[in-house]
């Protein structure tokens with residue numbers, strides 16, 4: 056018998072595929088790079104490596120496979136395939152929420168396959184806020200993770216029929232950030248962040264890395280609404296800040312915390328623009344999952360390798376030798392984004 060929680064994990068994958076929209080906007084089309092004619096650079100000089108947590112974590116590429124699956128036989132197979140893809144392309148990978156393995160240890164091997172398939176790669180553990188430090192230690196050790204993602208997902212829980220209804224998270228998050236055995240990333244799941252949340256995470260929780268995971272890609276308001284009996288919350292489909300708006304919200308904190316972007320990343324140009332807005336790394340979930348489900352592992356590896364070449368192409372054209380150079384590259388903003396910045400009093 057498949058458990059209720061395992062069933063939900065399978066549903067999330069099939070609904071993420073059903074509702075995957077190429078056309079949803081994370082806001083990247085509202086940003087432009089300026090072309091330079093004389094970049095004085097050779098392709099070989101471009102170094103796409105990045106670091107997190109004051110050089111503690113070195114990543115071969117500034118984008119990675121973001122948290123998605125695990126918790127059932129089907130999603131265990133997906134995790135294994137994703138981990139093999141990560142291994143073959145040299146990108147890091149985050150596990151889907153391992154909270155289910157804390158409740159039901161029989162699901163543990165749908166996560167351990169990640170480390171088995173990729174023994175030396177960078178792997179992030181993942182669990183929801185509202186769990187204890189002891190839980191954090193367990194999910195990290197289950198996959199021998201290099202870092203831990205803890206997701207904050209109020210909107211998803213509220214729309215989820217069986218979701219949590221209690222959101223007093225700050226004390227436990229603070230404990231986890233201070234005492235976890237590996238560095239911690241606090242992440243959203245596609246609703247974005249505002250200045251106040253980022254400030255609380257930096258100043259109260261002590262976060263060293265924040266993934267603003269914005270609107271514009273996988274939409275958990277739509278997915279969880281579809282799982283409701285009466286599908287009565289469709290008016291919440293546009294809830295949250297886009298990925299670009301969230302990165303703008305984070306500008307004042309760029310020097311205090313490592314920024315990670317995710318939500319609706321679809322091309323190497325999106326990756327480059329997110330980095331130019333201050334991100335040290337970029338997570339991609341829905342685009343990779345859909346490629347894997349529709350076209351299989353070989354095509355997914357091809358897509359990721361194309362993105363790696365694409366990113367080097369963009370960095371060369373901009374004359375950027377390093378990710379730091381790309382972070383210092385100026386972007387032109389659309390009038391809508393200027394308006395957003397003014398109304399939100401972003402400096």
Ligand code: FNR
Pocket residue numbers: 067068071121122123124150151152153181204205206242243244245268269271272273317318319320338339340341342344
């Ligand atoms: C997710 N996401 C997610 N995030 C997380 O922190 N823990 C999780 O268990 C999951 N589960 C999950 C399942 C599926 C099927 C998808 C597609 C996504 C959210 C994900 O990591 C990311 O924050 C958002 O999906 C936004 O990125 P994309 O999908 O627009 O690239």
